[in-house]
Amino acid sequence: MTTIGILGTGRVGGRLAHALASVGHDIILGSRNPDAMDPDRTAGLGPAIRLAEQRAAIALSDIVIHAGPGDTALDRLRAHEAELAGKILIDVSNATHDAPDGLPGELVHPDGSLAERLQRALPETRVVKTLNTMLFPVMTAPGSLATPPTVYLSGDDEDAKKAVAGILADLGWRPEWIEDLGDITTARATEALILLVPHVMRRGGFRPFAVSLAR
Amino acid sequence: MTTIGILGTGRVGGRLAHALASVGHDIILGSRNPDAMDPDRTAGLGPAIRLAEQRAAIALSDIVIHAGPGDTALDRLRAHEAELAGKILIDVSNATHDAPDGLPGELVHPDGSLAERLQRALPETRVVKTLNTMLFPVMTAPGSLATPPTVYLSGDDEDAKKAVAGILADLGWRPEWIEDLGDITTARATEALILLVPHVMRRGGFRPFAVSLAR
Numbered sequence: 001m002t003t004i005g006i007l008g009t010g011r012v013g014g015r016l017a018h019a020l021a022s023v024g025h026d027i028i029l030g031s032r033n034p035d036a037m038d039p040d041r042t043a044g045l046g047p048a049i050r051l052a053e054q055r056a057a058i059a060l061s062d063i064v065i066h067a068g069p070g071d072t073a074l075d076r077l078r079a080h081e082a083e084l085a086g087k088i089l090i091d092v093s094n095a096t097h098d099a100p101d102g103l104p105g106e107l108v109h110p111d112g113s114l115a116e117r118l119q120r121a122l123p124e125t126r127v128v129k130t131l132n133t134m135l136f137p138v139m140t141a142p143g144s145l146a147t148p149p150t151v152y153l154s155g156d157d158e159d160a161k162k163a164v165a166g167i168l169a170d171l172g173w174r175p176e177w178i179e180d181l182g183d184i185t186t187a188r189a190t191e192a193l194i195l196l197v198p199h200v201m202r203r204g205g206f207r208p209f210a211v212s213l214a215r
Numbered sequence: 216m217t218t219i220g221i222l223g224t225g226r227v228g229g230r231l232a233h234a235l236a237s238v239g240h241d242i243i244l245g246s247r248n249p250d251a252m253d254p255d256r257t258a259g260l261g262p263a264i265r266l267a268e269q270r271a272a273i274a275l276s277d278i279v280i281h282a283g284p285g286d287t288a289l290d291r292l293r294a295h296e297a298e299l300a301g302k303i304l305i306d307v308s309n310a311t312h313d314a315p316d317g318l319p320g321e322l323v324h325p326d327g328s329l330a331e332r333l334q335r336a337l338p339e340t341r342v343v344k345t346l347n348t349m350l351f352p353v354m355t356a357p358g359s360l361a362t363p364p365t366v367y368l369s370g371d372d373e374d375a376k377k378a379v380a381g382i383l384a385d386l387g388w389r390p391e392w393i394e395d396l397g398d399i400t401t402a403r404a405t406e407a408l409i410l411l412v413p414h415v416m417r418r419g420g421f422r423p424f425a426v427s428l429a430r
Contacts, residue, residue, distance in 0.1 A: 110325050147362050149429035152411075181414040189410035193426075196367075196404040199396040200428065207430065211408075213415065214364035214427035 004167075005030055005061030007054055007076075008068035009037060012092065012136045016067060016171075019140035021048035023170045030057030058083040063090065063163065070095035071108050078121045085124035088160045090167070091115055092131040092139070094194040103198035107191065115154060115187030126160035128153060129187035130168065132194070134210035135201075142172050142210070149210035153180045154187035179213060219382075220245055220276030222269055222291075223283035224252060227307065227351045231282060231386075234355035236263035238385045245272025273298040278305065278378065285310035286323050293336045300339035303375045305382070306330055307346040307354070309409040318413035322406065330369060330402035341375035343368060344402035345383065347409070349425035350416075357387050357425070364425035368395045369402035394428060 003026040006013045013029060021027045027049045031037055034051045045051065058064050058080050066073060070093035077084065095114040099105035109117060115129035130153050131139050142149050151173050155161045165178055181189065193211045200209060218241040221228045228244060236242045242264045246252055249266045260266065273279050273295050281288060285308030292299065310329040314320035324332060330344035345368050346354050357364045366388050370376045380393055396404065408426045415424060 145429050147427075147429045179415070180418065181411070182418065186414045189414055192407035192410050195407050196396070199401045199404055200394065203395065203397065209428045209430045212362075212427050212429035213424045214360050214362040214429075215422065215424045 001025055002063055002167075003028065003061045005057040005064040007057065007064065007066050010067070012139070013065075013067035015136060015140050016065060016092075017045070017049050019171055020167070021046060024048075025170070028052050028057040028060055030054035055080060055083055058087070061087070063088045063167070065090045065092060067092055069093065070114055071097065073114060074117050074121060077118060081122055081124070084122055088126045088128060088157075088163055089118065089122065090128050090130060090164055091118055092129075094132050094191060096194055099198055101198075101202075103201055104194050105198070107195070109191070113185075113188040113191045115184050115191065119156065119184045126155065126157040127184060128155035128157075128160050128164045129184065129190060130154070130164055133190050135197075135206070135208045138208050138210045140171050141208075142174075142177060145208065145210065147214075148174075148177055148212070150177055150179050150212035151210070152186075152190045153178060154182065154184050154190060156183050216241055217278055217382075218243065218276045220272040220279040222272065222279065222281050225282070227354070228280075228282035230351060230355050231280060231307075232260070232264050234386055235382070236261060239263075240385070243267050243272040243275055245269035270295060270298055273302070276302070278303045278382070280305045280307060282307055284308065285329055286312065288329060289332050289336060292333060296337055296339070299337055303341045303343060303372075303378055304333065304337065305343050305345060305379055306333060307344075309347050309406060311409055314413055316413075316417075318416055319409050320413070322410070324406070328400075328403040328406045330399050330406065334371065334399045341370065341372040342399060343370035343372075343375050343379045344399065344405060345369070345379055348405050350412075350421070350423045353423050353425045355386050356423075357389075357392060360423065360425065362429075363389075363392055363427070365392055365394050365427035366425070367401075367405045368393060369397065369399050369405060371398050 005028045007030045017027045095108035096104035119127040220243045222245045224246045232242045310323035311319035334342040
């Protein structure tokens with residue numbers, strides 16, 4: 001059992017919280033304003049999921065998952081540099097400007113990646129990028145697809161990537177579906193995959209998919 | 216039977232030439248210097264594949280496939296604007312700067328795509344981007360993979376994309392593997408997928424794959 005802080009109480013954070021709680025992890029869901037959260041949403045959390053302010057959620061956790069908006073992540077997480085020191089930060093977000101129809105548009109960091117910038121801004125934190133190349137329901141139900149999906153890992157620290165691979169396994173990802181691409185600079189490749197997503201969704205609607213390696 | 220000009224006599228152009236000739240198309244392989252071509256390579260071409268200078272190969276063809284280096288494609292193809300007018304140009308290349316190990320590195324057009332620039336430079340030509348998101352053996356043998364691969368289509372002209380889908384079918388691509396993303400601006404997404412390729416190859420070697428949609 002690991003204590004996992006999840007920053008972001010939207011559909012991504014909520015889904016990860018429930019899936020990881022259901023396999024026995026201790027989950028602290030970090031909200032920017034926990035008192036203001038919708039009671040309907042908090043009522044269903046269950047005993048294995050606690051709600052806390054984000055700073056406390058980080059401080060109390062061994063591993064922190066960033067499941068908030070990517071475009072503002074750098075400033076928000078930089079403000080928590082002290083609490084994040086020594087921890088593993090899993091970033092599942094994509095930093096894009098919205099297109100007029102609300103789907104992801106241009107990359108915020110076309111000359112690099114959010115993950116690289118997070119790692120530079122948080123030198124005492126081990127940043128791992130993963131789970132950012134699929135429609136969100138696939139994150140916690142990879143086996144529900146008809147064809148084998150891929151999840152990518154980017155990060156400078158091998159032990160951190162091993163720990164994250166363990167969490168992916170808890171979410172249902174088989175070892176052969178996990179593609180370790182290399183160091184954090186390889187996140188530039190997976191973050192660019194988001195450019196495909198709006199076009200696929202405009203043509204095919206909200207049908208779960210993962211940008212994967214067919215072999 | 217369609218007369219198809221293929222620009223580029225390397226392994227990509229040669230493979231496409233043989234595959235399309237084998238299903239009955241008339242192929243003109245365009246070389247920048249046909250007289251200087253390796254006799255061992257030309258000897259094996261067979262009667263359905265003619266060799267010509269690039270300008271002639273374009274002029275004699277209904278559909279032209281660009282299978283040359285992407286980083287110099289814009290200048291080379293712009294020089295053939297007159298011959299390419301009224302034709303379909305299928306661009307299968309990726310415009311990247313080489314990494315030190317010879318694998319694809321940074322995008323040449325990170326703020327757009329080669330395909331969009333080709334379409335702007337060749338307004339009388341119908342540009343379709345496809346087949347640029349896989350290791351080259353997969354182009355002509357998609358059924359050889361263990362899992363269903365995806366091939367993407369980007370282009371402004373619906374009839375041109377239909378014609379290209381027909382050529383993809385000739386190469387073994389099933390209709391359900393063909394993902395029409397939309398207009399030529401969507402090529403920006405598929406051209407960005409090349410960023411994944413060097414990392415996958417550095418970790419996994421020369422093992423055929425296609426960057427696909429698992430569903």
